[in-house]
Amino acid sequence: MEPTDEPSAYERDAVSPDAHGDERQLEGALRPRALTEFVGQERVREQLSLVLHSAQRRGRAPDHILMSGGPGLGKTTLAMIIAGELGAPLRITSGPAIERSGDLAAVLSTLQEGEVLFLDEIHRMARPAEEMLYVAMEDFRVDVVVGKGPGATAIPIEIAPFTLVGATTRAGMLPAPLRDRFGFTAHMDFYRPDELELILHRSAGLLGAPIEDDAAREIAGRSRGTPRIANRLLRRVRDYAEVRGDGRLTLETARAALRLYEVDELGMDRLDRAILDVLLRRFRGGPVGLSTLAVSVGEEAETVEVVAEPFLVRSGFLARTPRGRVATPQAWAHMGLTPPPDAAFGAAADVNGSGANGSGGNGTGGQGTARP
Numbered sequence: 001m002e003p004t005d006e007p008s009a010y011e012r013d014a015v016s017p018d019a020h021g022d023e024r025q026l027e028g029a030l031r032p033r034a035l036t037e038f039v040g041q042e043r044v045r046e047q048l049s050l051v052l053h054s055a056q057r058r059g060r061a062p063d064h065i066l067m068s069g070g071p072g073l074g075k076t077t078l079a080m081i082i083a084g085e086l087g088a089p090l091r092i093t094s095g096p097a098i099e100r101s102g103d104l105a106a107v108l109s110t111l112q113e114g115e116v117l118f119l120d121e122i123h124r125m126a127r128p129a130e131e132m133l134y135v136a137m138e139d140f141r142v143d144v145v146v147g148k149g150p151g152a153t154a155i156p157i158e159i160a161p162f163t164l165v166g167a168t169t170r171a172g173m174l175p176a177p178l179r180d181r182f183g184f185t186a187h188m189d190f191y192r193p194d195e196l197e198l199i200l201h202r203s204a205g206l207l208g209a210p211i212e213d214d215a216a217r218e219i220a221g222r223s224r225g226t227p228r229i230a231n232r233l234l235r236r237v238r239d240y241a242e243v244r245g246d247g248r249l250t251l252e253t254a255r256a257a258l259r260l261y262e263v264d265e266l267g268m269d270r271l272d273r274a275i276l277d278v279l280l281r282r283f284r285g286g287p288v289g290l291s292t293l294a295v296s297v298g299e300e301a302e303t304v305e306v307v308a309e310p311f312l313v314r315s316g317f318l319a320r321t322p323r324g325r326v327a328t329p330q331a332w333a334h335m336g337l338t339p340p341p342d343a344a345f346g347a348a349a350d351v352n353g354s355g356a357n358g359s360g361g362n363g364t365g366g367q368g369t370a371r372p
């Protein structure tokens with residue numbers, strides 16, 4: 001299925017880690033503004049702080065920074081913090097918005113000295129623009145091609161030194177020459193429940209709806225290690241408390257709201273359940289290829305691979321093998337089904353999503369991707 005810009009039914013779900021509708025605006029209010037306010041990702045924070053401070057000491061723009069990790073883990077937030085810490089202006093664009101090299105040239109040639117350029121979904125940028133970016137990153141120069149065919153000439157234009165902050169959910173899809181031009185790669189990991197609890201308390205305070213500890217713990221446990229999901233579930237619980245309760249965010253309210261939105265104890269949602277259901281009932285536990293699985297649940301392969309799979313693999317329900325996706329014994333048990341005698345079980349040991357076929361997921365070699 002071809003990716004489109006329209007949100008799919010899944011993307012509108014309560015636990016999709018993608019932002020939808022006016023959510024981006026709501027998120028703005030909850031974003032931490034300084035590195036010290038940014039919860040979790042200790043190693044990334046420490047590494048980043050070193051990169052930024054040493055650049056400041058030398059009075060130069062820091063090396064280009066690549067951030068890799070699933071949706072909703074805080075890449076945009078960190079890019080804003082980087083610009084804030086440097087006291088530099090921030091320009092935001094994204095791979096899909098750069099369809100031709102001219103689009104990129106227009107952005108690059110108007111950057112101010114020291115500006116931070118945030119390029120989200122960098123892996124989706126058009127190929128010719130990628131080549132222009134290599135030169136810009138290395139030599140702070142843009143070669144504008146004038147004319148066509150044998151008479152075409154490249155006119156070099158100098159651009160102001162800048163720092164590129166690229167973000168990708170699929171670092172493996174970036175061509176090596178582009179990856180190599182980043183001086184530092186931050187691997188964003190899923191958050192621990194205690195970190196999500198902190199985020200929830202902070203966000204609830206900002207929303208003017210303080211949350212009780214056990215309610216925050218309950219929401220954190222169902223947020224799939226993702227701050228965006230935690231914040232979204234928090235807003236749904238707050239709505240529920242305001243309309244059906246007395247406005248207090250208690251454990252009881254949280255449980256009732258999450259039941260209403262069909263978010264189970266593990267944070268599993270409609271798409272996860274659909275994947276497991278198809279995998280177990282239709283494909284007898286697998287192995288089955290990613291695209292077949294995606295078509296069977298009516299979703300894009302990228303959504304299945306980037307959003308649902310890392311969670312299912314991390315939870316021990318799914319394994320990636322060279323022959324395809326395979327359900328683990330836990331998956332059969334969780335769905336209350338009995339595996340056929342000839343079921344091909346996936347190795348539950350593949351808990352960090354680094355699957356043998358090496359495609360996508362969170363096997364980035366980052367920090368402890370197999371967190372519970």
Ligand SMILES: Nc1ncnc2c1ncn2[C@@H]1O[C@H](COP(=O)(O)OP(=O)(O)OP(=O)(O)O)[C@@H](O)[C@H]1O
Pocket residue numbers: 017018019026027028030031032037038039040070071072073074075076077078120199227228231
């Ligand atoms: N470490 C954190 N501490 C507090 N809040 C966070 C943290 N990380 C993310 N958030 C919150 O989660 C929401 C989503 O974060 P953000 O937009 O930065 O994610 P993203 O990785 O850029 O997602 P996408 O890849 O979909 O653009 C924001 O509201 C942000 O405030």
